[in-house]
């Protein structure tokens with residue numbers, strides 16, 4: 001049976017001495033997810049600031065320690081990428097694993113995505129930050145790691161004013177993929193999931209490229225590309241590629257930026273730009289000879305890649321959804337929930353036939 005390829009062992013020493021011996025928690029909570037809370041802390045011996053991510057080992061009655069080991073192992077694989085958050089220490093208690101991470105003081109780029117005018121990103125900002133995101137993702141893809149939850153809440157900044165550098169976080173849904181045995185799962189956040197996920201097709205590194213297309217759209221416009229009135233409508237918008245590229249949304253934004261997004265938001269994952277092609281797009285590197293527009297011919301080369309290697313009856317589908325607020329429409333960042341019911345009620349025939357499990 002082909003299941004998601006989780007990395008099952010990590011090198012980092014898991015400490016069982018009390019976290020509080022070495023670190024002092026600072027009152028401020030930095031963020032919170034479904035099964036984790038992230039708090040700022042200070043290393044007592046060095047005075048350095050870190051972000052401590054407290055992950056519950058038991059979730060919905062199941063032991064999910066291995067999922068956390070997978071997250072640690074992927075952070076280890078990515079440790080030489082300057083744009084992936086650094087893992088400093090790991091502690092374990094009876095109920096939790098604590099990841100002591102590099103502190104990204106600028107917070108989520110989400111805030112600038114939903115900000116108005118002065119505080120919103122300029123196109124120049126987006127170009128610089130996107131190059132860093134793509135470099136981080138390129139490093140992951142070179143190591144056959146696919147993030148699967150790229151969204152503005154998981155892209156952090158080292159500082160917000162002046163605008164610092166990118167740190168990618170939250171590898172809880174990340175998987176190692178190999179090009180032959182591709183992974184088939186439903187993972188991710190509704191507005192950012194790729195059509196192949198909804199169509200019950202294999203997940204590959206191209207799945208993350210789709211999310212970067214959505215991310216770019218959001219960073220430039222502040223609008224959520226596919227967001228519908230409810231999750232069902234969002235999924236329909238994705239599967240029908242209902243993207244609005246009108247001048248009302250893209251006012252003052254260059255045609256090259258729109259061309260870039262269009263080369264990522266392609267329904268067929270094999271025709272979608274690869275990360276290296278994204279980095280060579282003239283919008284992102286206008287001065288090099290390599291900078292030629294991504295036309296169909298450039299993308300066709302991927303057509304010869306191996307096709308589905310797994311029979312559909314061997315599949316186990318896992319669904320994990322986070323709903324977050326529509327950009328520039330809701331103010332609360334805490335409107336997040338996990339909900340599989342909507343998936344069951346979707347109009348997609350394939351989805352209705354699938355047995356679903358919740359990713360812990």
Ligand SMILES: Nc1ncnc2c1ncn2[C@@H]1O[C@H](COP(=O)(O)OP(=O)(O)OP(=O)(O)O)[C@@H](O)[C@H]1O
Pocket residue numbers: 030031032033034035036037038051053085101102103104105107108149153154156169170171172322
């Ligand atoms: N290294 C860090 N520095 C500063 N803030 C951080 C850091 N890591 C995480 N955060 C904040 O905490 C939030 C939650 O972290 P993270 O996404 O890793 O948790 P999670 O439980 O896995 O979330 P989710 O349920 O959305 O997958 C982030 O969106 C961010 O705002």
